[in-house]
Amino acid sequence: MALKTPEEFVQSLADLHLQIYLFGEKVDDYVNHPLIRPSINCMAMTYELAAMPEYEDLMLATSHLTGEKINRFTHIHQSAEDLAKKVKMQRLLGQKTGSCFQRCVGMDAVNALYSVTWETDQARGTDYHERFKKYLRYLQEEDLVADGAMTDPKGDRSLPPHQQPDPDVYVHIVEKRDDGIVVRGAKAHQTGACNSHEIIVMPTIAMREGDEDFAVSFSCPANAEGVSYIYGRQSCDTRKLEETDLDVGNMRFGGQEALMVFDDVFVPWEHVYMCGEIEFSGALVERFAGFHRQSYGGCKVGVGDVLIGAAALAAEYNGVARASHIKDKIIEMTHLNETLFSCGLACSYEGVKMPAGNWQIDMLLANVCKQNITRFPYEIARLAEDIAGGLMVTMPSAQDLADEKIGPIVEKFLVGTCDTPVIDRMRVLRLIENLTLGAGAVGYRTESLHGAGSPQAQRIMIARQSNLNHKKELAKAIAEVGKPWEKNRVKKPTAVAG
Amino acid sequence: MKVVYCGGCNPHIDRETVAADLPQDDPDVPRGATVHVSGCLRACASDHQLVAEGDGRAGAGAEGASAGPERPPVIVVAGELVDGVPTPSSELAAAVTRKLKE
Numbered sequence: 024m025a026l027k028t029p030e031e032f033v034q035s036l037a038d039l040h041l042q043i044y045l046f047g048e049k050v051d052d053y054v055n056h057p058l059i060r061p062s063i064n065c066m067a068m069t070y071e072l073a074a075m076p077e078y079e080d081l082m083l084a085t086s087h088l089t090g091e092k093i094n095r096f097t098h099i100h101q102s103a104e105d106l107a108k109k110v111k112m113q114r115l116l117g118q119k120t121g122s123c124f125q126r127c128v129g130m131d132a133v134n135a136l137y138s139v140t141w142e143t144d145q146a147r148g149t150d151y152h153e154r155f156k157k158y159l160r161y162l163q164e165e166d167l168v169a170d171g172a173m174t175d176p177k178g179d180r181s182l183p184p185h186q187q188p189d190p191d192v193y194v195h196i197v198e199k200r201d202d203g204i205v206v207r208g209a210k211a212h213q214t215g216a217c218n219s220h221e222i223i224v225m226p227t228i229a230m231r232e233g234d235e236d237f238a239v240s241f242s243c244p245a246n247a248e249g250v251s252y253i254y255g256r257q258s259c260d261t262r263k264l265e266e267t268d269l270d271v272g273n274m275r276f277g278g279q280e281a282l283m284v285f286d287d288v289f290v291p292w293e294h295v296y297m298c299g300e301i302e303f304s305g306a307l308v309e310r311f312a313g314f315h316r317q318s319y320g321g322c323k324v325g326v327g328d329v330l331i332g333a334a335a336l337a338a339e340y341n342g343v344a345r346a347s348h349i350k351d352k353i354i355e356m357t358h359l360n361e362t363l364f365s366c367g368l369a370c371s372y373e374g375v376k377m378p379a380g381n382w383q384i385d386m387l388l389a390n391v392c393k394q395n396i397t398r399f400p401y402e403i404a405r406l407a408e409d410i411a412g413g414l415m416v417t418m419p420s421a422q423d424l425a426d427e428k429i430g431p432i433v434e435k436f437l438v439g440t441c442d443t444p445v446i447d448r449m450r451v452l453r454l455i456e457n458l459t460l461g462a463g464a465v466g467y468r469t470e471s472l473h474g475a476g477s478p479q480a481q482r483i484m485i486a487r488q489s490n491l492n493h494k495k496e497l498a499k500a501i502a503e504v505g506k507p508w509e510k511n512r513v514k515k516p517t518a519v520a521g
Numbered sequence: 522m523k524v525v526y527c528g529g530c531n532p533h534i535d536r537e538t539v540a541a542d543l544p545q546d547d548p549d550v551p552r553g554a555t556v557h558v559s560g561c562l563r564a565c566a567s568d569h570q571l572v573a574e575g576d577g578r579a580g581a582g583a584e585g586a587s588a589g590p591e592r593p594p595v596i597v598v599a600g601e602l603v604d605g606v607p608t609p610s611s612e613l614a615a616a617v618t619r620k621l622k623e
Contacts, residue, residue, distance in 0.1 A: 103569065142605075373563050376570040378605035385563060490533050490561070 026083075026094060027166045028074065029067035036063065036218060039244075042251035043217050043281075050254070053217065057263045059254070061277035065124040066168060066218040068116060068276075069096055081112040087380075088160050096126045097163045099137050100382040106371035110321035114364065117325020121458065123278035123466035125168075125215025127322065131314035132171025132223040133159055134381060136240065139307045140296050141379035146303075151296045152379070158242055158294060162221065170219035170245070172210040172283060173311055175227040184230065184237040194224055194285055196236045196298070203291040204298065206239060210283045214474070217252050217281050219245050224285075226297070229305030238304045240297035241290045249288040255280035259461040269421035269449060272457025278466040309484070310383065315475035316393030317384045320367020323396055326458065326467050327360040327403055333454045334407040340439040340448040341412065352406045359399040366392030387488040390481040397478045400471045404459040415452040416460070424449065522621075523555045525566050532560030533600040534610045542614030543621075550621045553593035564599035571605040573597050596620050 027035065037054045044050065045058065053059050073082040073094050084098035084105065085091070100106050109130070116124045137159070140151035162169055175184075178192030187193065194208030210216075210224065223242045230238040243250065257278070259271075268274035297303060335353055338344045370388035377383050408415065418437070423429045424446070434445045457463040472478065499505065524540045536558045544550055557567035567573050573595035596617050597604055603616045 374569065375562065375564050375599070376572075378572045490531060493532060 025164055025166055026073055026092070027070050029070045032067050032070045032168075033063060035220065039220065039246040041217060041246055043254060044252065045254040058260055059217065059279065061122070061263065061273070061275060062125065062215070062279035063218055065116075065120045065122050065276045065278070066126055066215060068120055068124060069094065069126045069168075070166070072115065072119065078115065081108055081115055084108075086160075086163050088156060088163065091163070093163045094166055096130045096168075097133070097159070097166065098130070099134055099159070100374075102382055103372050103374045106317070106374045106382055106384055107368055110317065110364070110367040110371055113318055113321025113367075114325040114328070117322045118328050119325075120276040121273050121326055121329040121454070122276040122463060123214060123322065123326075123470060124276075125218060125279060127315065127318040128171035128214055129162075129169030129219065129221070129223060130171075131311055131318060132169065132173075132225060133162070134314050134383070135307055135310035136223070136225070136296055137381045138377040138379040138383065139303055139310060141377075142306070143297065143300050143303045145378075147300060149300075154293055155296050165220075167220040168215070168218060169221040169223050169242070170213055170216045170283075171311065171315075172213055172216070172222055172224045173227050173308070174211050174213075176209055176211045176282075177227065183234055184228075185233040190237075193227065193237045194239065196239050197287065199298075200289075203289055204239070204241070204295055206241065206285050206288050206290060208285050210285075212255070212473075213252075213281050213283045214470075215279055216245070216283050217254065217279060221245060222247075222250065222283070225307050225311055226304040227308065229308060230301040232301065234304075235299040235301055238297055238299055238301045239295070240307065241295045243288060243290050243294060247288050247290075249286040251284045251286070252281040253284070255282065257462040257465045259457075262461075265421075267421040267425075269424070269446070270453060272450075272453035272455075272461055273463055277462055278470070280465070309386070312476050312480070312484075313384055313386045313389045316389040316396075316481065317367055317370050319396040319471065319475060320363055320365075320370070320389075320392040323400055323467065323471055324360055324364045324367065326463075327356070327363070327400065330403060330407050330455065330458050330467070331356045331360060333451050333458070334410045336451045337407075337411045337415075337448075337455060340443045340451060342440045349410060352410055356403045356406050359403050363392070363395055363399055366395055386484065390484040390488075393475055394478060394481040394485065396471045397481070400467055404464070404468060407455050408459055411452055411455045415456045418449060418452060522550060523553075525555060525557045527557075527559040527561075527563075527565035529560055531563070533562075534560055534598075534613065536560050539598060539610075539613045539617070544618050547618075547622075550618075551593045554621050555593070555595045556617055556621075557595070557597045557599075559597070559599040561600045562602065564597060567595075567597045567599070571597055571599055571602060594621055594623075 033054055043053050050056055072078040083092050084095045086093045087101050095112055136155055140155045144152045175193040178187045184193040191208045196204050197207045198205040221242055222245050225240045226238050262271050338349045343349050370384040370392055373385035374382050419433050424433050437445045439448050458467050539558055559566040564571055598613055601610055608616045
C-alpha cells in the first residue's frame with residue numbers, strides 16, 4: 024500500500040511547479056498562497072481521513088487490479104455497495120470541509136473511461152482498455168489526484184466543434200505522430216485542476232461526423248509542457264488576503280476552479296484512450312456525467328449538514344431555538360438534505376455491473392438526484408439566511424471588533440444569548456454568509472446548479488429514460504381506455520333518483 | 522431453456538413477447554441455457570449484471586466473468602440491451618437466439 028500522507032500530498036503538489044496564473048501574475052509558491060491553500064487543504068483531507076482507522080471503511084477500497092488497499096478516490100466500483108460507499112464518503116468529506124473537496128471528478132472520470140474503453144475495444148479492435156488499466160494502476164499505486172476534465176469553453180453553442188471559427192474552443196488533435204498526438208484547446212471550470220497530479224481529458228459533447236479530431240480522451244501530467252492554469256475568482260475571495268480568519272467564514276477550506284489551457288501538448292499513445300471514435304464520445308459524456316450527478320448526492324449533502332448545523336447554532340445564539348417556526352425550518356432543511364442523500368443512495372443501489380466488469384449507477388435516478396441538487400440547496404440556503412437574520416450581511420468587520428475604541432461597542436450591541444461569546448456568534452454568521460453568499464456559495468449554490476451539467480441536461484436524460492409509454496399504458500388500463508361503453512346500462516344514483 | 526423474469530415494475534420492453542419469440546426445442550440451442558429477461562436497464566432478473574457471471578460462452582463479459590465451455594450459456598436481456606449491447610426491442614429475441622447458437 025502506498026497511501027500518501029497529507030503532508031506528502033502537499034509537497035508532491037509543490038514539486039510539480041505548475042504554471043498557475045492569478046490576478047494577472049504567475050504564482051510560484053501556490054501551495055502557500057492564501058487564496059489557493061484552502062482548496063489544497065480540502066484535497067489533503069481526502070488523504071488525512073484515509074489514514075484514520077475510524078474512516079477506513081469509507082475512505083479505502085481494495086483494488087481489483089492489485090488486491091491492495093487504495094484510496095477510494097482511485098477505485099473502480101466493484102459492487103452496488105461500493106457505489107453507496109462512494110456517496111457516504113463524499114458526505115463525510117463535505118462535513119469535514121464545508122466545501123467542495125474536488126477529488127471526485129477524477130474518480131468519476133476513471134470509472135466512466137473504464138467501461139467505455141472496454142466497449143470501444145470490443146467494437147473497434149483497439150487496445151485502449153489495457154492502456155487505461157495500466158494508467159489506472161499507476162494512479163492507484165502512487166495515490167495520485169486526477170482531474171477529470173470534460174467541459175470545453177464551447178464558443179458558439181449553435182455550431183458543432185469542427186465549424187467553430189476558432190476550433191480551439193474545443194480540445195482537439197492538431198497533429199498525429201508515430202509516437203503520439205498533439206492537442207490544443209482549453210477546459211473551463213476545472214474543479215481542483217491546480218491541486219491535481221494528473222489530468223484526464225474527455226470530450227464534452229457527443230461528437231458527430233466531421234468532429235473526429237475533437238473526439239479525444241487522454242491523460243497527461245498536470246505539469247506537462249504546454250499546460251497552464253488561469254485561476255478562477257470566487258465571490259469575497261480577497262477576504263482571504265485580509266489576514267484575519269473571522270470574516271472569511273471558512274478559513275481552512277475552500278473550493279477551486281480554473282481555466283486549463285492546452286497549448287500544443289504532446290501526449291504519447293500509451294496515454295490516449297479515444298482518438299476519433301465519435302460513436303463512443305456520447306457514452307463517455309453520459310457516464311462521466313452520470314457518476315458525477317451521483318456524487319452530488321453525497322458532497323452537497325455533507326456541506327448541507329454543516330449549513331444546517333450553523334443555522335441551528337445561529338438560532339441558539341439568538342435565543343430563538345425553541346420557537347416552533349425555527350424548529351420547523353430546521354426540520355425542512357433536514358428533510359430536503361436527506362432527500363438528496365436518498366437520491367444518491369438510490370442510484371447507487373440500483374446500479375448495474377457493466378460488461379467491462381465495473382459497476383455503474385442507475386442513470387435515471389442519478390439524473391433525478393442532480394436535478395434535485397439544482398434546487399434544494401437553494402431552499403436550504405434561503406432557510407439558513409432566514410434563521411440567521413440580517414446581521415450576517417450587515418455585521419462590522421473583524422478589524423472593528425479588534426479595535427480598542429470600536430471593539431467594545433461592537434461587542435456590546437452584537438450580544439445574543441448571554442452565555443455565548445460575541446465572537447462565536449459572529450463566526451457562525453460568517454460561516455452562513457460564506458456558504459450562502461461568499462466563496463463557499465460557489466460550491467454550494469452555483470456548482471449545484473451547473474456542475475455535472477446544467478438543469479436542462481438532466482431533464483433531457485430524464486425524458487429519455489422516463490418510460491412514458493409504459494405510464495400511458497398503465498393509465499389506460501386503470502381508466503379502461505378503449506373499452507366499449509354501454510350507455511344504456513348507466514343508472515342514476517339512488518339518492519339523486521329519489 | 523429457462524427464462525428468468527425480473528419483477529416487471531418498469532418495463533421498457535415487452536418481456537413476454539421476447540420470451541415467446543425465443544426458440545423452443547431447437548437442437549442448436551445448448552441444453553440448460555438460461556435467458557434473464559429484465560424490463561429495464563437495472564437488470565434485476567440477473568442480479569443487476571448486464572452480462573451474467575458463469576456464462577458458458579468463451580469470452581463472455583470482461584475480466585472476472587468466469588467462462589467455461591462445459592457450462593450452458595446464460596444470456597441477459599435488460600431493456601434494449603442484450604449482454605450489454607444496445608439492441609432495438611424488435612430484434613431482442615433474434616439477438617438472443619443468435620447468441621444461444623454461437
